[in-house]
Amino acid sequence: MAVLAALMLANALAKPAPCGDFQQQKQVPGMHQAFHSSGHYQLQGNTLIWQTLKPFASTLEVSPAGLYQSLPGQVRQQIANGDNPLVASLGTLLAAVMTGDEKALAQHFKVNRQGETLTLVPQDALVAKGISDITVTGQPPHRIRLDEPQGGQTLITLTRGQCQ
Template sequence: MLKGHFFKGLCRALSLFIVLSLFSVFSYADSAAVSTIFQQLAKSDVVRADFEQQKKLASLNKTFVSNGTLTFAKSNGVLWKIKRPVQADLIVTQKKLVQKTQRTYSQIQIDQSPYSSVATLFLQLMSGDEKALAKNFNVVSADYRPTGWNVALTPKSGLFKKLFVRIEAQGQQYVDKIVIQEQANNSTTILFRNQNTPLKLTAAEDALFQLAK
């Protein structure tokens, strides 16, 4: 049950890491400072970060915590390496979603997954698809200062309204925190730390991405 909740929450949340940063690019098109910060994020070929996810389920009155590392590669997709509470790899590309543990392996075509629209939108936004963004989200508040920025979004499309009520994010050079208010009073908080932009993938990362080719 814990593993199921984690993967559902992670699949929904993974689309938002760059969604929010790119949205800031479009919202602050007349601000050179903000455009520079977020265009730098959008142009990075590879981004790595540590993450911690806190998933609150109102019906159970419990919070499930998981953590690991994230790698985004523009030419491949997104790799979530989960360390706790289970060790697993979740690889998302434009074509496939792959889950891999020490004992199990499964894959599904993105267009056959219930999270296909979320995953596809995430990858499109990593490439800077402004039309897809405007189709699915409204900005309800946004603020930028040299010491940091924050933005709040509400879903526009029917798909995202079924999943989310409100999305808030904050950061400085990178996205540092995302809070997702979901239906049924559930919520997901994702904290990103130690973000960096390496020049290329490691051999191990590339091997995992190859599984989803």
């Protein structure tokens, strides 16, 4: 019975958190104070919906079809087209990061696993210009750190929440 309970617990922990809350801290080189934002996220297939509530409301949708932004009282705008191969793969890549899908990540990153931590180093030169590495901690992920070649860093903390 204990083995069955352990297997059920392991299966539950291996499932991605399809939605929840986030806290994001962005450190820009040369700036003394980090930028902070918070809100909700929801993963629907290969589409990530990132709803920022603070410091101001906005919604970003990332999917293979493109990047879309919505601001309160304004019409949803496409800010990047899915015809761009990098944008088209971004939705799939973000879904893979959020779920810890190592197979999908290995197609675009050199993946190193140590316990519950994945370190991802971009294999694509274009991606490497903006991201030097990504560290994903936990399964499902609860902490994501993006390091930039110029010294910037984004730290995202995820907590499971109720899907809306």
